Amino acid sequence: MDSLDRAIDLVSRWKDNRKKERAEVLDHLDGVIKDCQASTKVWQEYLDNPGKPGDRWTLVSWIGPGRAKQLYEINLRAKARIEDLCRQAGPAAGRFVVLDDDVTEMAYRQLKPGETGMEAAKTALENLKARSDYLRRLSERVRHGKPTAASTGKAAVKKTGKKRAAKSAKKKSAPKKK
Numbered sequence: 037m038d039s040l041d042r043a044i045d046l047v048s049r050w051k052d053n054r055k056k057e058r059a060e061v062l063d064h065l066d067g068v069i070k071d072c073q074a075s076t077k078v079w080q081e082y083l084d085n086p087g088k089p090g091d092r093w094t095l096v097s098w099i100g101p102g103r104a105k106q107l108y109e110i111n112l113r114a115k116a117r118i119e120d121l122c123r124q125a126g127p128a129a130g131r132f133v134v135l136d137d138d139v140t141e142m143a144y145r146q147l148k149p150g151e152t153g154m155e156a157a158k159t160a161l162e163n164l165k166a167r168s169d170y171l172r173r174l175s176e177r178v179r180h181g182k183p184t185a186a187s188t189g190k191a192a193v194k195k196t197g198k199k200r201a202a203k204s205a206k207k208k209s210a211p212k213k214k
Contacts, residue, residue: 043129098153104143
């Protein structure tokens with residue numbers, strides 16, 4: 037979700053005259069949050085009605101191919117929304133969006149050694165809750181237009197400002213060559 041962070045940094049620096057574009061970005065973010073909620077429902081549905089245990093290797097064998105396909109389709113929608121948002125924010129954000137990790141929790145993975153499908157589902161729910169909270173915070177940043185210190189470059193100036201001053205002082209005091 038690195039591209040999404042970059043996009044939100046760019047959008048939060050937009051001036052107040054871009055309210056329509058900001059509203060579109062917020063619509064995309066709200067859609068991604070809804071996709072996370074839909075994914076949460078699928079995982080919770082599995083926990084409420086787990087069925088028979090699957091094999092020790094794949095998560096799909098535990099939750100079933102129907103639910104795995106639902107989760108995949110939800111993830112595709114969420115990724116498309118993030119791609120649109122990043123492209124709208126500008127080329128600096130959308131350049132590597134296709135390389136970002138999945139937004140929602142997918143079922144197409146192997147189980148860790150000793151992990152059960154129930155444990156993987158609980159972990160997926162925790163991850164989805166954390167991502168939803170994170171997306172809500174990003175949404176608030178867009179609403180209020182507050183860029184982070186790292187995105188404005190203030191943090192880099194504070195760290196390197198003294199070194200630059202020292203280098204420029206050395207250059208000024210160095211004797212001229214004949």
